[in-house]
């Protein structure tokens with residue numbers, strides 16, 4: 001029998017994480033959240049009893065970070081010594097036997113093709129697609145509807161905004177933000193935020 005799940009975070013992203021875990025037949029016991037204003041509330045029928053210090057109250061559970069911000073998710077993952085779950089919605093189409101790191105979530109409608117490698121605590125959001133030989137680094141986030149063609153490399157902590165896309169073979173360096181709807185047609189190496197078609201560095205951003 002699969003171990004129950006405890007979700008760290010209780011925002012909108014947590015709702016989709018809960019739905020994904022339940023679709024896999026996993027019980028969701030609690031959401032833990034650092035914001036005291038949320039304590040005593042619930043989302044989707046899951047109680048929010050307190051903050052992350054309660055994690056030890058769930059010795060049989062696996063944990064999942066439901067925090068969209070990549071830097072915050074990375075910091076928490078590296079500071080909390082917990083057994084992390086990996087969640088793949090049954091309505092995602094993920095090639096079998098791919099290396100997928102702990103803590104990663106793959107939502108409904110996502111497609112991941114052969115010889116792709118996915119790192120730790122990545123988010124493959126609703127209906128994104130990664131074609132053959134893709135690489136997704138630790139703590140990266142592909143927002144809903146992102147489409148990457150073959151041989152695209154996404155660095156650690158990259159955010160690909162909703163509906164953005166990547167031409168075959170491009171690489172996107174660690175920490176870069178690609179805006180909603182942007183088309184990545186060249187390698188992106190300089191840190192910063194890229195927007196538009198083709199995606200260009202937006203000056204004045206970090």
Ligand SMILES: CC(C)(COP(=O)(O)OP(=O)(O)OC[C@H]1O[C@@H](n2cnc3c(N)ncnc32)[C@H](O)[C@@H]1OP(=O)(O)O)[C@@H](O)C(=O)NCCC(=O)NCCS
Pocket residue numbers: 125143144160161162177178179180181182193194195196
């Ligand atoms: C690119 C992005 C990060 C910029 O955010 P921001 O720094 O807060 O920028 P602002 O909203 O203040 O907009 C600044 C300017 O950039 C423009 N802009 C913002 N996003 C843009 C985009 N995706 N494409 C083109 N232009 C964009 C704005 O129109 C604005 O232009 P103006 O100064 O001429 O009015 C953000 O707009 C974005 O696209 N984020 C993706 C979010 C996402 O998909 N998250 C996943 C959730 S699951």
